[in-house]
Amino acid sequence: MVKLNVLKWGNKYDSQYVNRLYTLITKNLDIPFQLTVWTDDTKGITTEIEHRDIKELRPYDTERMFTYEKLMLINRDESEVNGWLDLDIHINENITELITRPHPNITFIWNHWNDFRDMSLRPYGKGSSCHVNSSFVFWDKGKATWLREYTEEHWEKIAWTYKSLDKYLFYQHARNNRLSFWGEGLFSNYNVDGLGGKVTLFNTSHLYNNKISVYKKHYELHETDLFMAY
Amino acid sequence: MNSTKLIYSWLTEHDELTFIACNDFELMDQLRELGIIVHCINYDINYKDKDDVICKDAIFDKVEFKGCVVHWNCEKTFPVGKVHQGEFILRGDAKGHNGDCNPIHNHAQLMSQNGLFNLYDKYHDDTHTYVYGNNLGADGI
Numbered sequence: 001m002v003k004l005n006v007l008k009w010g011n012k013y014d015s016q017y018v019n020r021l022y023t024l025i026t027k028n029l030d031i032p033f034q035l036t037v038w039t040d041d042t043k044g045i046t047t048e049i050e051h052r053d054i055k056e057l058r059p060y061d062t063e064r065m066f067t068y069e070k071l072m073l074i075n076r077d078e079s080e081v082n083g084w085l086d087l088d089i090h091i092n093e094n095i096t097e098l099i100t101r102p103h104p105n106i107t108f109i110w111n112h113w114n115d116f117r118d119m120s121l122r123p124y125g126k127g128s129s130c131h132v133n134s135s136f137v138f139w140d141k142g143k144a145t146w147l148r149e150y151t152e153e154h155w156e157k158i159a160w161t162y163k164s165l166d167k168y169l170f171y172q173h174a175r176n177n178r179l180s181f182w183g184e185g186l187f188s189n190y191n192v193d194g195l196g197g198k199v200t201l202f203n204t205s206h207l208y209n210n211k212i213s214v215y216k217k218h219y220e221l222h223e224t225d226l227f228m229a230y
Numbered sequence: 231m232n233s234t235k236l237i238y239s240w241l242t243e244h245d246e247l248t249f250i251a252c253n254d255f256e257l258m259d260q261l262r263e264l265g266i267i268v269h270c271i272n273y274d275i276n277y278k279d280k281d282d283v284i285c286k287d288a289i290f291d292k293v294e295f296k297g298c299v300v301h302w303n304c305e306k307t308f309p310v311g312k313v314h315q316g317e318f319i320l321r322g323d324a325k326g327h328n329g330d331c332n333p334i335h336n337h338a339q340l341m342s343q344n345g346l347f348n349l350y351d352k353y354h355d356d357t358h359t360y361v362y363g364n365n366l367g368a369d370g371i
Binding site: 009120121123125126127128129154156157161162163171172175176224 | 251253255272273274275276287289290306307308312327328329330331332
């Protein structure tokens with residue numbers, strides 16, 4: 001059994017985001033799975049998905065680090081294979097191989113769609129870079145324990161320093177080669193290189209969270225035809 | 231080195247300094263020319279092949295602080311005084327650049343964040359706040 005998790009809180013995404021992703025997974029994953037939604041509002045979410053209170057993933061009284069809740073899924077009643085997915089993704093192709101391959105370490109997305117030298121290496125010292133994406137993450141039972149333990153041990157420093165999970169992962173763990181990454185070509189970013197790979201991300205939350213203004217229009221999933229394509 | 235700045239007189243009082251998050255390599259070289267042992271810890275991976283840089287994160291990684299600790303950009307990190315006890319020269323600004331997690335607005339902020347209650351000196355210039363002291367306890371020992 002594979003345990004999949006999604007997180008939904010606030011009003012940025014509605015229940016249709018959850019239900020469409022569930023349908024997409026059923027069409028593109030050939031093995032049994034259980035999907036849990038961690039949320040503050042279960043209204044409209046299909047009962048085929050397990051509903052859990054997102055407060056269970058919030059041991060810390062902070063809104064400082066965006067989506068740290070994902071890390072609280074680690075070591076929580078794990079199955080043989082475990083993962084989380086962001087709601088604003090579109091699954092283009094069958095993902096069974098991604099899920100069933102061995103994950104000897106927790107596996108994240110490397111932002112291959114952005115040039116590392118220009119986007120992340122050059123401004124690295126400013127603390128503003130990020131080349132890790134946590135929209136589609138999997139690990140085998142017990143293989144991510146180190147990350148949960150490190151996070152708990154260093155929480156005060158982490159919460160002080162980083163506004164997002166991805167930036168924490170980039171500066172503290174990618175820097176020390178502790179993370180694993182999916183291969184190049186498996187994921188695309190709709191707002192950078194369009195559709196491609198097995199899964200397409202929209203990846204707009206950090207723009208809002210960091211109040212980053214961009215000249216180019218960045219599309220939300222529901223603003224595209226893909227939203228109804230499931 | 232612009233010796234009219236007070237911080238330079240602070241720096242030259244020491245035989246050994248450990249700089250954190252400083253990319254003013256000219257300054258550090260000038261201090262070395264004065265016979266001061268200068269260590270430079272910087273998490274910026276652009277410096278990973280530079281012989282005179284210890285490319286580590288002074289807050290999260292295991293590092294050795296030798297002599298007086300000079301934090302050149304306190305606005306970018308967790309307070310170093312929470313992970314080390316000793317003498318400090320601290321410099322920070324409140325420009326609020328993307329990536330700054332800790333904009334520094336005044337002396338009291340630097341002192342309280344770092345437990346720097348034995349203060350030797352302090353000042354502001356147009357852009358930065360500077361404090362010099364230690365967090366070794368009530369009697370400074």
